[in-house]
Amino acid sequence: MSPPFESQLCLSRPYLTKNQITYTQRNTINDRRTYNQKKLSILNFLSELCLKLELPRKTLETSMYFYQRYHLFNNFETELCYTIATSCLILSCKQVETFKKVNDIATLSLQIRNMIKISTDTLDSLKKMLYQIEIRILEACNFDYRINNNVHIDEYIVKIGKILKFDYNVCELAWLIAYDVLKLDVILMVPPPTIAMATLKLADALCDQRNWLPGSYDVLGAQKDLVDDIFFHIINFYINAFDLCDLKYHIPPDIVPISVERFMEIKSKMGPEVTMPDLTDGDIKFDYFLEKSRDFTTQERRYILSNEVMKEEDNALKNI
Amino acid sequence: MDSLEARLRFITVLKTLQKTLNVINISEITSNNSNTSTTANIPTNSFVAVSNDGSLSSSSTTPSTSSTMNSTGVFTLPQTSDTKYVNPIEFYLKNYKEHYEDFHQCLIDTMKKFNVLDRLPITIYYFKIINMLYYDINNEISLKILNEFMIPSLIEIATLILPENDVMSLTNLPLSEDLVNNLLNSGRISVIIPTDLQTQLRNLIEARKEFKQTILNTYDTTQLISHESGSGTIEFPTILNRMEMDRDRHKRSKETNWKVKRPSSSSSVNSTTSQLMLNPAEFKTQWNSINALTAEDLQEIKTLNSTAQESYLL
Numbered sequence: 162m163s164p165p166f167e168s169q170l171c172l173s174r175p176y177l178t179k180n181q182i183t184y185t186q187r188n189t190i191n192d193r194r195t196y197n198q199k200k201l202s203i204l205n206f207l208s209e210l211c212l213k214l215e216l217p218r219k220t221l222e223t224s225m226y227f228y229q230r231y232h233l234f235n236n237f238e239t240e241l242c243y244t245i246a247t248s249c250l251i252l253s254c255k256q257v258e259t260f261k262k263v264n265d266i267a268t269l270s271l272q273i274r275n276m277i278k279i280s281t282d283t284l285d286s287l288k289k290m291l292y293q294i295e296i297r298i299l300e301a302c303n304f305d306y307r308i309n310n311n312v313h314i315d316e317y318i319v320k321i322g323k324i325l326k327f328d329y330n331v332c333e334l335a336w337l338i339a340y341d342v343l344k345l346d347v348i349l350m351v352p353p354p355t356i357a358m359a360t361l362k363l364a365d366a367l368c369d370q371r372n373w374l375p376g377s378y379d380v381l382g383a384q385k386d387l388v389d390d391i392f393f394h395i396i397n398f399y400i401n402a403f404d405l406c407d408l409k410y411h412i413p414p415d416i417v418p419i420s421v422e423r424f425m426e427i428k429s430k431m432g433p434e435v436t437m438p439d440l441t442d443g444d445i446k447f448d449y450f451l452e453k454s455r456d457f458t459t460q461e462r463r464y465i466l467s468n469e470v471m472k473e474e475d476n477a478l479k480n481i
Numbered sequence: 482m483d484s485l486e487a488r489l490r491f492i493t494v495l496k497t498l499q500k501t502l503n504v505i506n507i508s509e510i511t512s513n514n515s516n517t518s519t520t521a522n523i524p525t526n527s528f529v530a531v532s533n534d535g536s537l538s539s540s541s542t543t544p545s546t547s548s549t550m551n552s553t554g555v556f557t558l559p560q561t562s563d564t565k566y567v568n569p570i571e572f573y574l575k576n577y578k579e580h581y582e583d584f585h586q587c588l589i590d591t592m593k594k595f596n597v598l599d600r601l602p603i604t605i606y607y608f609k610i611i612n613m614l615y616y617d618i619n620n621e622i623s624l625k626i627l628n629e630f631m632i633p634s635l636i637e638i639a640t641l642i643l644p645e646n647d648v649m650s651l652t653n654l655p656l657s658e659d660l661v662n663n664l665l666n667s668g669r670i671s672v673i674i675p676t677d678l679q680t681q682l683r684n685l686i687e688a689r690k691e692f693k694q695t696i697l698n699t700y701d702t703t704q705l706i707s708h709e710s711g712s713g714t715i716e717f718p719t720i721l722n723r724m725e726m727d728r729d730r731h732k733r734s735k736e737t738n739w740k741v742k743r744p745s746s747s748s749s750v751n752s753t754t755s756q757l758m759l760n761p762a763e764f765k766t767q768w769n770s771i772n773a774l775t776a777e778d779l780q781e782i783k784t785l786n787s788t789a790q791e792s793y794l795l
Binding site: 308 | 783
């Protein structure tokens with residue numbers, strides 16, 4: 162009697178709510194403080210790689226999405242995080258079509274980590290590890306090719322800024338804010354256009370322009386509570402972790418200098434803090450996707466993109 | 482080497498341009514320059530004006546920060562250039578001081594011998610050389626070559642690449658127009674090009690565009706393209722070769738047109754990584770190259786929002 166064949170079918174869920182993310186991370190991240198600290202170093206590391214390889218911002222954004230997504234379903238280990246980040250960059254180069262040779266990326270990543278002499282053996286074993294991590298990242302993202310291929314935060318800041326007829330300065334400020342946003346886990350929560358809108362709203366408030374109107378949401382096909390939730394997330398980051406932000410060093414000369422007080426002032430004028438609809442802690446544990454830590458021993462693991470296919474499969478199994 | 486050898490080698494370079502010109506990327510050019518005898522301090526953004534395939538996308542234009550005079554980062558990457566063929570830019574830079582006259586004559590003669598469909602790489606190469614020499618303009622040899630050879634022959638080159646009444650050569654028109662416009666609108670090189678020459682060039686391009694329009698109009702009405710073929714019958718292999726070249730050029734350009742040139746950390750010693758990543762010039766390029774939200778973008782937003790909603794499974 163042959164052993165039963167195990168197959169796992171997984172619906173792709175590229176975006177998760179804040180509670181869902183926190184709940185999932187309790188499986189994989191033991192030390193949140195270290196994880197968050199390392200995230201800042203990783204952003205710096207990836208930025209250096211992007212500088213040397215002449216990669217655009219969208220590659221960086223996608224890499225950060227992959228890095229954070231990986232750690233939702235795979236344990237966080239401090240020693241490995243740079244290698245994982247390198248693998249994220251390689252994958253994101255393919256996803257956004259800014260192709261670079263793996264050899265180049267791998268060699269550079271070792272050089273930045275202060276390895277001067279790189280033997281072919283070291284490089285080969287690194288590449289092997291990078292490819293193994295790559296498949297894990299792909300599984301963590303459920304092989305969802307629809308996400309992060311065409312739509313990116315920085316491009317949408319310009320697109321939305323132009324359609325709403327914002328000033329160049331406001332959009333530039335939003336673009337600067339968007340770099341800090343990569344440090345947060347909001348990129349796992351909502352699609353890039355929503356983030357772009359939240360950064361524009363904040364930039365608009367910082368410049369006292371008052372061009373972001375209640376009607377703006379509809380024009381952009383946006384959901385108000387989502388945009389506002391992200392807006393508050395970003396503003397809370399600036400208030401609570403002002404020392405960690407890069408924005409303060411790069412404010413364009415003609416804009417009022419920023420400070421924690423300024424952000425608190427803006428926040429107080431924006432009304433009560435809005436959060437997007439979310440699950441309670443009681444309900445979350447019924448969500449199999451988040452509850453179970455990933456088990457890669459199942460023989461067949463399939464990922465699908467739509468709920469309809471899931472229902473069809475379910476029905477087919479019931480009818481056997 | 483003597484004149485004859487120089488010419489022969491240059492002809493070989495010209496004949497292999499279609500393979501070598503596209504493979505060159507900017508960091509290779511500047512890293513090779515440090516080994517040549519030229520004293521040129523050629524900034525990387527000089528090649529942005531005419532990129533690998535001669536086409537100009539606004540994403541390839543960099544800010545005119547005069548501080549970026551040196552080559553890009555000093556990191557070492559394995560040499561990827563094809564060592565079978567000579568790098569044409571390097572070859573010219575190494576030898577032009579002694580042989581510029583030979584090279585110039587050679588270039589035009591070879592161009593005349595080529596079929597009109599095959600002349601495009603040489604034209605791109607020609608404009609690249611003009612750009613390179615211009616950046617070394619303080620050197621009197623460069624100035625002499627530009628003023629006495631390269632610039633006066635521009636009309637001849639233009640006529641070779643776009644002969645009159647030649648329908649086949651109209652495929653060269655878009656790229657030639659880009660090359661000419663970039664040269665004349667740059668505000669830098671154009672100052673040393675005499676105005677009557679500039680007018681002549683522009684008129685030539687305009688005339689060809691009108692010619693093209695006439696042909697298209699005739700086609701619309703009569704479904705026929707009739708012309709006296711100025712360049713004789715064109716062989717099938719030539720056409721295939723040209724199609725291959727175009728395809729290759731397009732492929733190469735797609736490999737690099739997303740590149741973002743930022744000032745490297747070696748040129749600005751005190752800059753932090755975030756400072757370099759948040760360079761205002763980069764945003765300016767983005768601003769200039771991206772248009773306002775379109776209906777398609779709105780559709781993308783809606784699709785992503787619904788994907789996200791399904792994903793939350795609330």
